[in-house]
Amino acid sequence: MVAEGSLPAYATLYAHIRVILGIVVGLGLTHLLRNLARLVEEPREDRLYWLHLGWVGFVMLYLLHFWWWAFRFSHSGTIDLLTYLYLISYTLFLYLLCVLLFPEKNSRPKDYRSLFFLRRKWLFAVLASWCRG
Numbered sequence: 001m002v003a004e005g006s007l008p009a010y011a012t013l014y015a016h017i018r019v020i021l022g023i024v025v026g027l028g029l030t031h032l033l034r035n036l037a038r039l040v041e042e043p044r045e046d047r048l049y050w051l052h053l054g055w056v057g058f059v060m061l062y063l064l065h066f067w068w069w070a071f072r073f074s075h076s077g078t079i080d081l082l083t084y085l086y087l088i089s090y091t092l093f094l095y096l097l098c099v100l101l102f103p104e105k106n107s108r109p110k111d112y113r114s115l116f117f118l119r120r121k122w123l124f125a126v127l128a129s130w131c132r133g
Contacts, residue, residue, distance in 0.1 A: 014079050017087060018070060024091040025067045028098040032060055035102035049113035052101070055123070059097050066094060093130050100126065 036056065039048065070087065100123050103115070 014073070017079070017084055021070045021087060021091050022067065024095050025063050025070075028063050028095045029060065031095075031098045031102060032056055032063075047111045047113075049111075049116055052112040052116040055116070056101055059094070059101060062097075063094055066090070090130065093126060096126055097123065 070091075073087075100119050103119075
């Protein structure tokens with residue numbers, strides 16, 4: 001029996017998980033926004049690619065949707081080790097998508113069209129590995 005005013009054990013456990021999820025999702029959003037800001041600071045139209053920017057927008061919305069979903073997940077009532085591992089690994093997968101779109105290997109201006117085509121197999125492989133039904 002849960003005393004009135006106190007949270008059940010799964011809710012306090014999920015609060016700790018939500019902190020990790022929030023940190024990693026925040027890092028992913030920061031990574032995308034920082035690199036988008038770099039595009040604005042150093043404008044060169046020959047290095048922009050509309051398809052790359054479309055995927056950046058998709059991943060940003062995907063991160064925000066996951067964060068909102070994870071926030072509402074706290075009402076489910078069931079948190080076990082497999083659920084914990086799934087949530088953490090899914091969050092790391094989302095951060096990997098951010099790094100695939102804007103790699104940090106060197107900071108010189110990049111041609112995002114060629115970069116997108118070089119990394120598209122990795123990007124779609126990561127997406128397909130998590131989105132298979």
